[in-house]
Amino acid sequence: MQVEGLHKSYGALKAVDGIDLEIPRGSCFGLLGPNGAGKTTTIEMMEGIVKADDGRILFKGKPIGGDFKKKVGIQFQNTALPEFITVKETLELFSSFYPHPRPMDELIELCSLLDILNQDNRKLSGGQRQRMLLALAIIPKPEMLFLDEPTTGLDPQARRNFWKLIEGVKAEDTSILLTTHYMDEAQLLCDYIAIMDKGKVLECDTPQKLLEKHFKGVLIRLPHDGDERELPQGAVITGGNLEMQTVDLDASLKKLLSSSYDLTGMTIDKPNLEDLFIKLTGSSLRT
């Protein structure tokens, strides 16, 4: 799937400001960005739900339309389901919309729905509900699957269970476009990521290449004591921590000790996507 020069404005607000993306077949593509970055608008334009002001959206080289809806699966950020009907009845209802739906047994097994089949939609827990919504999204055996923040609000265990389901779908050679606030999720599932802010794509590549491009060595992080003495070369204060990126760990530690820093609580990590995100957007992911 390809997107070229996509624009969308709501009044004076430019929600999406000329973005280009390409999602290779069979890959999982992560779209990351703070709230209001334009992720949901972008994904909904690609789904054909929201009309773009300008730009092209191509699926297998052709503009979306026609049978596109029969070939894609969608899980919205917020979805209500018909009330007073069970999971099984909802699956049957949505299966009736597609010419070649996935067999019910397969759906139930893939999304671990056996225990909740006869449960009323209103009584599903957060994790059960997300599994159910994923099942609805994969009914048409989609070639392209859109997942808009599918694990937001889930507890850590439910999130991990959900990742396994997504990996199962990915194994079927389905292309996935995933938006998420969780960097561990993106790092684990995504083959490619694009970081968006203010309607623009800031960076787009594989997670590994992006980290290599922006970070060298390791990241030393220690609680800042608030003393206004001169910072060692290469160190910055971020969110109450002193952070120092370095390729020569020995030399950096010596610098900190010579500056009388208390190394209690110090961590040494390889930079991750969250560090990259903060570096690029200047904001925390959940703000």
Next chain:
Amino acid sequence: MNQFLAMVKARTMEFVRDRGTFFWNLLFPLILVFGFSFVFSGNQDKIFKVGLLGDVPQSSQYSFLELEQAEFIPYDLEQIDRETVVQKLRMHQLDMLLDFDKNSYYINDQSANGKILRMLLQNPQYNQMALQEKEVSGKAIRYVDWLVPGVIGMNMLFSCMFGVGFVIVRYRKNGVLKRLKATPVSAFSFVSAQMASRFFIVLLTSMVVFAGTNIFLKFMMLGSYWNLILITALAILCMISLGLIFASRFKSEELASGVLNLLNFPMIIFSGVFFSLEGTPPLMQKIARFFPLTHFIEGARAIMLEGAGFVQILPNLITLAAMTLLFLVTASLLFQWD
């Protein structure tokens, strides 16, 4: 399963399992019918109602007109024909009719009140003009007989307008419509499934309410049940189509509820659910002709109380069909998923 049938099934299950709404749809009209039947069953027969036609003499010339227990209702033959007034006597809306033009009085041989009034007129002291007796026949129409088509019509109106109008607005607000838009389902398929589900629910509940109350109240039913079902079915389609217009764009349940009530209450008042429009200002009667409920109630009452056949109710059927078409076209032009 066919997508249309699957959507009809899902919407119907949603309604039936929502027990509060389901029982309210059945209980509300039952409560109204029994309640009104009880309230209006008491003292009505204590007053004699006597219709007057022609040049009415002074009471000093005709002592019967001094009877304090009787309400005398003059009718102008330039505005109403004689047969219509006689029909009121047949239906027990009048106990006696004095026709001074024809030098006659009419009584209904099945009316107890009429027989009491006849005894008075057989006394020459009251009947100085020696009016001659003419007898007509007809069973009494109780208020509840007259009321039941109105109450069923009102229940149909609420159920259709809110069951489609309000529900689709709720679907739009909470994102169900957006989810459906992401599937290959067409707007036509979705809307027609909603209509079909609501149509069967309302038709069935109306029949249950009618049959259930009829067991105890034994309504007058002079016409054909098929004609009654026909006009009921057409009225339901018409009201659902009207509800669809409001469902086509609104995103707020509060706004939809307000607008639906704004339309429903005048319709109930001006369509003759609880009282006859006879004698109301002509403008009000003209406005009432634009409401589907008016045509349903008029047609259903004509079938039940006057034994009207297909031809007699045809104007009401044609009007309901034309309104249905107009509302459907308008709704389809306005409809948006989100």
